[in-house]
Amino acid sequence: MLDVNIDDVIAVMQSLVPYLVGIAVLFVAGIVISFAVNKRTVQNAAVRKLVHGEAWIVVLLGAVIAVSMILTGPMQTLMDNASAPKQHLTQATIRKTNDLAVNIENEAITMLEDTDNVLPLKSSEPLNVFGWASTNPIYGGTGSGSLDGSYRTTSLLDGLHQAGFRTNTRLSDFYTKYSTKRGEIAVTSADWTLPEPPAEDYSSSLVDNAKQFSKTAVVVIGRVGGEGLDLPTDMHAKDVVYNNNSKKYEDFAPGQHYLELNRTEHDMLDLVTRNFDDVILVYNGANVFQMNFLKNYPQIKGVLWAPHPGQAGFKALGDVLSGKVNPSGRTSDTFLTDLKKTPSWNNFGDFPYRNVDEFKIDSARGVRSPRFVNYVEGIYVGYRFYETAAKEGLINYADEVQYPFGYGLSYTRFSQKMGRVSHDNGKVSFSVSVTNTGNKAGKDVVEVYYDPPYINGGIEKASTNLIKFSKTSTLQPGQSQDIKITFNDSDMASYDDKDAKAYVLDDGDYDISIRSDSHTVLDHQTVSVAKKDIYNTKSNTHNGDKQVATNRFDDARGNATYLSRANHFANYDTATAAPTDFDMSAKYKKNYYNNGNYDPKKFDKAGDKMPTMGAKNNIRLASMRGKSYDDPQWEKLLDELTFKDMDSLIANTGYQNPAIGSIGKIRLSDVDGPAALKDNFTKVGSIGLPSNVSLACTWNAELARDFGRTIGDMAHEMLVSGWYAPSVNIHRSPFGGRSFEYFSEDPILTADLASQQVLGAADKGVYSFTKHFVLNEQETQRNGQLCTWSNEQAIREIYMKPFEIIVKADGDAQGIMGSFNYIGNTYTSADPTLNQTILRDEWGFKGFVETDYFSGPNYSYQNADQIIRGGTDAMLATTKTTNHITDRSATSVKQMRRACKNILYTAVNCWRYEHGEPGTKTPAWRMAMYVVWGATAVLVLGLEAIAIIRFRKRRGEAQTAVTVEGEKTLNIENQE
Template sequence: MLGINMDDVIAVIKSIRVELIVVVLALLLALVITVAINKHTVSNRNVRKLTHSTTWVVAAVAIVAAVSTMLSGPLSSMITMTTAQKQHLSQQSIDNTNKLAVEIEREGITMLQNNNHMLPLRTSGATRNLNVFGWASTNPVYGGTGSGALDTTYPTTSLLDSLHQAGYRTNTDLSKFYTDYSTKRGAIEVTKADWTLPEPPAAQYSDSLMRGAKKFSSTAMVVISRIGGEGTDLPTDMNAKNITYKNNSKQYADFTKGQHYLELDKSEHDMVDLVAKNFENVVLVYNGANAFNLSFLRQYPQIKSALWVPHPGQAGFKALGEVLNGSVNPSGKTSDTFLYDLKNTPSWNNFGDFAYNNVKEFEIQSARGLRSPRFVNYVEGIYVGYRYYESAADEGAINYDDVVQYPFGYGLSYTNFTQRMGDISRSGDKVSFDVTVTNSGSRPGKDVVETYSTPPYTDGGVEKATANLVAFDKTKELKPGESQNIHVTFNTADLASYDYRGAKSYVLDAGDYGISIRSDSHHVIASRNLSVAQAVTYDKASNTHDGDKVAATNRFDDVAGNVTYLSRANRFENERTSTAAPSDYAMPDKVKRTFYNNGNYDPKKFDKPGDKMPTTDAKNGIRLAQMRGKSYNDPMWDKLLDQLSIKEMDGLIANGGYQNAAVPSIGKPRMSDVDGPAALKDNFTGVGSIGLPSNVTVACTWNKDIARRFGDAIGRMARDMHISGWYAPSVNIHRSPFGGRNFEYFSEDPLLTGDMAAGQVLGAAKHGIYSFTKHFALNEQEVQRNGQLCTWSNEQAMREIYLKPFEIVVKASLGTPQAIMGSFNYVGNTYASGLNSLNETVLRKEWGFRGFIVTDYFSGPNYGYQNADQLIRGGTDVMLASTQTTNHVTDLSATSVIQMRRAAKNVLYTTVNSWMFEHGEPRAQTPTWKKAMYVVWVVVAVVLVALEALAIRRFARRRKEARNAFESRSRC
């Protein structure tokens, strides 16, 4: 999603330009007539005055008419949303959500290091006092920015608050030192970013301050934080020309050339060095959602413990103090791999801004200048995150311990666990076994059972990683000595790989599949072999993959592009060449021939000759409420759809920004759809909800029940706020640690992402809220996301990695109509929201999705490639537009109207099954502003009629007086 920016302002002005011209012309014409009709041109003073008054009355009528057209037309949706009645949270929702936020953070905080068992720290004696270093200790990160930003209405538990609540006393001199230095960090906004990291230079720590600190306590905490946000990715080079930040000292630069945002800057490094020289017992707290370069921990044996504390929302920080004092045993596991050097990711050279150099014909003029098409190559194929590091290590292509600092799925505890794996059984398509988890330590705690598969691989054959998460579950809290049996189950189809070159379908190869339980992606606890005697190809209607409605086959051959993909063949022999930075910046002629934006898209070229105009404006007397609970294929839908006019369908399709438009003729009221992933945020009324911890935190819990309770809380708050649709969850993959929106996505792994997101969707659905799982699809970077960004990936990677979370959510929520939000980028050379093979063939026909698809924020002429005509043909149903641009259907051919009818059905099917219709037809209300406009019409009409009548009466009186005077002079 996008916030309001200059492009939006220009779009609004363009949408009302006709009305504005009428207003200006009316004023100018009235002024011209007033000046022109003077005593030199019209000698009769009486006629002159009447003409003047009538002119201004007519001008006023024209202006009122123009303004009314403006308000009830292009600005109607925006004003309706802005003036909507404000609905606030109940106190019960506030209390319950804040409580849940703390529970999520308790299980999401991940202990990365705990040498000499430094933690937990006692809250009595010497360790009760705690020196907290780092500017971020007084200004930590609670959530991301953009659509994922938190509401500032509600109180926030700070990092220092959490320590005080846990029984610690902190050094107030240090805290004052930081707040005196600065009270705010650089702002990360949708269209611009200030990456400044306020951190006092080490030279500013006075001798007296450090003496006082050492006297106060022998224990220190260091806090490092990082923030990300919508619209921009985290800088991979802080000295790049388009990066803005301020150094903390005139004596040195915080970042030298080539340094990135996810490593310590010099001021931070000097601070850590200062602390390490003065304290023997140091705990590091990393407060951020993106995997960080923590390699510096090797330099400092004094830093005995390290905690990853992702964005906690408004109340979650309370959990930090509880983890430190041991009242909560940390059970978080990493949702991403932490590397010693983040430049060692296979995506490093192919993440960023790459502009085509031969596409002048596709350039778009916007408020910020010319936009030319970009591209990004997903060269790593399926080898994303741990799949690469585990496979490369197994093949001898890397030394794992030199590259990976903390594996995926890694996290320490204050206690110890043992896991015993039972025998594997197979019944039909189901694979299952039991794992007995025992707390063999001295403290209560929770553990995670992580199950991975290692498929048989033929060198040079279908790409396969040596470790693939296939199932996971979390135990209850186990007391010392207590055991719990975890029943692990998954489908054999989950072991299949997608062969996009040969079979062009999912294939389960014959051979032995290693099924292992691991403490993380790298360390095997136990393993068993599952033998598949005969290969299975999922290419028939009677044998589809994972319950697909039709067999999956190649749909995206054109999306692979001219890209060489990373291969495991010959021990990753092609790694250096395949993952190198792009060298060819020319868009191929073949791609150009079918590349469309608003400059060359002609809907008539895509009309189907055999299409016949469907029925509209029928009088069948069906109300939408009657359709609740009926099957998507119920014939009664056709009768309802026959009633709709083209104008009504167009209004429903075009005006879908932060709302679901009204269709009064069938009893459908306007409904409210809002941002964002960690909180509900109504951008127009300004009302927001409690902010929960980020999805990274949710993923680090590895607790599916937590995810469902997250969705449940969203659903309850949505009901309080009178909201129907939730623009979340966000399920794109952490392809790179530098993704600007990684805080609102879950993980580098598609199963962990999909299962946690599905829990959120089902939790919200329990309350009749439909969720917009987003961004569909391949939206793994923010840079140039709306710059006609052509994303190239092979179909295996698309299906196994990037589409998989969407597939999991869709299949988990079948029967509870939901929604999908498209992405800004192009998939291959076609805008994602206009790609029929994605939105219709895969989503609806293969997976069985029943619901509606909305675009990401719609600013058609400014981005240059969004138009309703193309998108309804591409399977999208609604334009996320809040003002009139290219969001209305202009081609009213039979093909268009058929697609409009399909889109309307998808929207109505979803909304009638939401909570708004659970008690029958909702009562429609005229917006307050419209009532006010009607009153103004009446008042203005009365005033203008009165003024004109008065002018005419005065004219008649003066004319009579003049006639009497003339007659009197004549008699004389």
Template sequence: MLELNIDDVLAVLGSVRTHVIVVAVVLVLALIVTIAVNKKTVKNLGARKLTHSGTWIVAVIAAIVSVNMMVLGPLENVITLATSPKLALSQSTIKKTNDLAVNIEREGIVLLQNNDNALPIENPGNINVFGWASTNPIYGGTGSGALSDAYPTTSILDSLKDAGFKTNQELTDFYTQYSTKRGEIAVTQADWTLPEPPAANYTQSLIDNAKKYSDTAVVVIGRVGGEGLDLPKDMNAEGVVYNNNSNDYKDFEAGQHYLELDHTERDMLDLVTENFDKVVLVYNGANAFEMSFLNDYPQIKSVLWAPHPGQAGFAALGEIMNGTVNPSGKTADTFVKDLTKTPAFNNVDDFKYDNAKEFEIQSARGLRSPRFVNYVEGIYVGYRFYETAADEGAINYDDVVQYPFGYGLSYTNFEQKMGDVTYQNGTVSFEVTVTNTGDAKGKDVVEVYSNPPYTEGGIEKATANLVKFEKTKELAPGQSQKISISFDDDDLASYDYKNAKAYVLEAGDYGISIRRDSHHIIDTKNVNVAQTITYDSKANAHNGDAKVATNTFDDVAGDVNYLSRANNFANYTQTTAAPADFTMSDAAKDGFYNNGNYDPKKFDKNTDKMPTTGAKNNVRLVQLRGKSYDDKLWDKLLDELTVDEMNNLIANGGYGNAAIDSIGKIRMSDVDGPAALKDNFTGVSSIGLPANIALANSWNRQLAEDYGKNIGQMAHELNISGWYAPSINIHRSEFGGRNFEYFSEDPTLTGTLSSGQVLGAAQYGVYAFTKHFALNEQETERNGQLLTWSNEQAIREIYLKPFETVVKSANNAKVKSIAIMSSFNYVGNTYSSAKLALNQTVLRDEWGFRGMVETDYFAGPNYSYQNADQLIRGGTDIMLATTKTTNYVTDTSATAVIQMRRAAHNILYTTVNSWRYKDGEPGAGLEAWKIALIVADVIVALALLALAYVAIRRFMKRREN
């Protein structure tokens, strides 16, 4: 189904405003002339008729010219997208994709609790399924992560029936009669209603019949999330919309949030547990849920976390419940007992500067004023805080954490034995022997963590840091597997942004442990680093950096006071409190730009010389396929491009990138992800895979690579070259609206699995736009000039690390076709797409990235700060725009053209190395709609000539008479 958000609509309307006005004015003038030229003003009938005819012929010509300028100008890309051929997947690919989805969900469902071994139910029979979400589960997120409705879905009830269970139809009918639709979550607005029949609606006969039907109850609780909006931290806050399920009470009292049970759900659980002693709870959602209520219900024996499964993945749920599949998922996030007490809770919201009137700018969405978000917790994100705080005695772990990061139960038992650790030539190596000591076949995960030496008041360090992980094959009872673990000592280093201003591997003992999860240690051994290593020279750069990593983001730290381990987290209360100061500092104001104050000419360099354009070198783009980025032939090709060709290529990057006929560059098709291939304009879509949170819970690198390969195969059948995915921002907050499409709170888990996706897609020549670069952990006011503040250590160790892992993995695999998508937010006081330190210094100079950097959706004046002139100077190459706004470069000075040439180079390097050029130069040709337009113009022109001829001839006859 075609889905357009308000930004699409506003952008299109804004781009054609002038043309529509011209058409309207011309037609009104023609009407005025027609009325004015009457018997009183022109008595000669022939002259009057000729004037009328001539006026309307001229008006129609003017209107046609304006319409042609409109459709061949600002609407050209939109029409091309909308009229593209509608391709479809083959049945074999659909089956393969569905099979993969089920495999991912088999390992992505996490068994959180299993008291009295209530699961599996090996002899499935009748079962009661409670909870309205059982009839309307969540398959995927919303916004760009929404699934297509062109393919069928496997529901929870389908899954149970396929697994041999018979479900209580009377209960199902009860829920579907109550409601068939949940609240709609859109990009710019949301209805957070959670339909659930009040306990009073359950008749006694319904309950009695359920008890007769089965002594076992399954309860399904669902939560949704999506692009553009974070989940409500207070359901009664201003602007939060939802409907109560009863007039007798509120579903949420003051201060209650979306990720806890509401009143109706708790009443339903009370009712179920009063009547059933064997209850299985299924949580169908992507965001870590507050589950402290489980202590109140001993009847709830088992708990399953079943994240968004895509369109077929739910088949795995029934298989796990009947024991056909042994759950092997591990939590990709920490589940805490009180989400209001997490380090980031008070610093995720809409915080508006109160002294930035000079930067307010009128947009289609109204007056826009800068906002901010402070990443106060520094490196202590997720389990890193809870493990370190517990070790420091700052918290009682069991009072705070319900399920640790990396936690998950199985129907069998495993033993892990850690071999001797060697540390030679900068590499740490050892083996882990995993043995299935239980009675059922299953898989286990080896989780390796480091605990670095810490000096009070020195470099901030967590006591638990995931370094490496591996998943076993399926092991039969009694079977063992040896897992080889190896990693560089670079992975143990910390970034010191205060003193060394570089990565540092401090001397001392590093505890290398294997753990059941982030908290429960199986075994640990020390690796001793005899002498401190500072990675501050080209000969000794960190993790293979092409350029030494040193402080690049001093300006992004701002005036924020960051959480510190010093003195047992003595500054916790102060640093994690909600902001009290809403003043934009003078330093932040200095160099802050939006469309109200950015003048590209101020950044022109007088020393720049205009590069060659429009040369006749007869080089075709296909000749550059496979050649190095610095091959001299590139200069000859780039010399051929005109300024207009480069500008068109840079400006029109929405859901594709433009053709350049003169060099044999065809238009490429780039589409949304992250769990599918979906073009919001053409309606072309693939079947949806499980969300990345499910993949993250699998801890399975092979599944991640298979995911990418499957995307690549579908892309070939749909003639798609670029994939707007994977999304790899961090779960900084449990309330993140896009946590379903991001992987985890941990950068190592995120980076490893997303690299698998990227490399898998690259095997099919599909370039992935890894996104959102960077620090886009908040959806609230993400495009409201959101200034994001964080210190360099956290930026590098937590938020940039997944991107670094992807880029360097691609480099090591010699992938030449790769892309990055920027984020909507500002990094410090600079829009991410204009942050040269991010897009050039770190991405290209340090990490060696060769590819194109694209903006997130480009709505220009609708967001008040997107400006192509600024962005090409900030290291961005292409605008994700579908219609003309401020996406065209307006300054064509030598400085600007040099940057346009660089951008064109990056775009062309990426596209020529994609699968579309694998078999030589692909054919292009004129789009069908343009041919139709030409034919229509010719027909209309002939008709107008005929009308003009008739009008003149009639005038001449009247004159003769």
């Protein structure tokens, strides 16, 4: 979702134009009347002055009325948001949240290398810290997920100092003098500059001083990403902006990407490794980094990945380096030797259609026409591809993968052993005994994978699939812990989108293994399924589905060729090649809609009857708290709503959902996430916790639950009801700009942690908006009518899976946020298959669905009429655009009624209603407007009185003057 940006400004200005034009017309009319009514056209001075005065009184009244219409119309949501009470966190909550941030980062920091046991370091020894990023590290991403700057931030160097390390101040001063900020990355533009002093700028005295200061060097490399823009895959592309660190050379050669070392960083590493034998590299970023350079630097003996720590988490880095904390992080993505060799490389970016002139729209943001992206890799995302490709002989694993998914080192050693695996009544269960066999206390992660039976040319299946994970408590040397593992055998089913068109658990042997990472097997056993199970009947649905899961997205498959395991990935080169077909087929054009060709009346149903509106049933919303979603009392409450009530509730749900006084519905505040609570209007924010990538690296569900509960605690103190999070899209490409918000390349790791966040917030009565539903894996052209093509198996097994698991964990009185893109040729928020058939009918979701940020005319395809028919309930709009309902047919009103029920059901079950109907208070801006109305009324009455008095006086004076003049004339005549 967008932070406040140019789209807000454009949308507001567009909505104000009619009113401003009206004020201008009145003003011009006043001037025209003032000049037109003069001594030549109207000789009577009293009348002339009265007309002038009345004209400007009308102008004043018209201006006040127009401004009032602006405030109560297109600006109402903005004014309500901006004038909301500003609540701040207590010191106790600040301390508690900071402690949690440190705990998360303690377990997020992942040790990738520890040659010669160079780590941990002795905190009593001084430390050289090289790299400009050491003085300007990455705390979080940019955009809606950025952090609030009003709280104290623990810097990377602060974290080292708190652990007892004394760092070389000459080095840190050297970096801060070079630059104090990195290039700015905003939602719509970016400066990708990576400040780093050239090696020649390091004086010999500075290097000599460093060698005398300490024998150890820590080097920090940082990368940042954010909403709106993906990370550059070619730093020399025409739209990529950055400044070189030297006039003597280019930082990046043509074709180099952002996630590899640049020339200046290479030179800096050369300098450091020439002068130090013990070097520790700290990578600070959320996206995986290409570390193939390590083989050239044997002096780099320790490598730590420190993903975004939030505002307090860098304390953990010092504690891990010193050994106070034993690292227990595991990679949430696969680190590759060459990021250009991912299956998605050629199909990630901007691909415009060339035959879509009829769908082009000239908006305030320029001419917009449809784009596309093909998810050609199918289910083979991340480690699923590399493990399967290695098994099939397509790749040499060691050449392609540097650090596997789920990989991480420790200062101690662990052993894991599986107990006997049982398979009874559809349940697979066993225990894993974890023992600390080393000499330091620490935590270990149990990772459970399955390898299903695969038939060449049959249902696509990866050879390695995470199915369960668990983290131990802190184990002392010699101590053991038994971890209980249980899952449904149906969790191992694959979706067959070709033949069965349903989930299928094939018969055969399923290899169940525990691994230290996706590639390294520690122990394994076999589960045999005697009979194939096809989940395609009402009495046999998949994993509790309310309806049978069957093909719903055949039209989203498009014309792409999808990667297949058949014949050892024989079609790899063909499937993963860059697209060559840039034409939208006639088939997809036929049902393609944007604001240029969508007419709601074409979709009205003749048999629909107009629902009741405006009834006087005297039912208050608070009385519905805790009642079933299907309670008949809801219908009586909904009968009370007028068309205006419903339209306001649906159209004005940007960062809030508005009040409806007639039923006791108060205004509720919904704010940005995902690492914090961030009110873009009151400018009050919470403390920023570590990013979801950091949480994913902990592999700790308990920490995720604590994360959600802490969000809930902060929400109470900030009077916030809804949280625009968690973000659960998949790391399809390493270059996703918003990867810091998302968890992982794996849907199970993502789902199990995110669902705990949702449950934790729900423990406090805060509803979450899980986002972005669905197939929103790139920022490039995300709101440029982006048609996303994928096959049903990948959609269900990879991209929808986190949403499904979260909904089934707690789909009651929660939220879902849509995505900007199209799924196939249908805008996701206007897709009834997605938002009704799948989400509600199949999964059983109860709550409300909201669009991503609504800027209809600017994006050229968002309009409320189509969206409510597509199963979405609310527009994340802050000003009047195309977010209001224009079609008042029975079909439209029925959809409005459905949408309002979903919003109200969620609202009444949040914490704000837990003690009955909350009190209401008129917003300050409305009070000010009423005062202005009163003052204007008094002023106008006063001006009218003055005008009348002056008119009468002038008319009397004129009559007296006429009488006197007449008498003078008569006297003259008499004298004559």
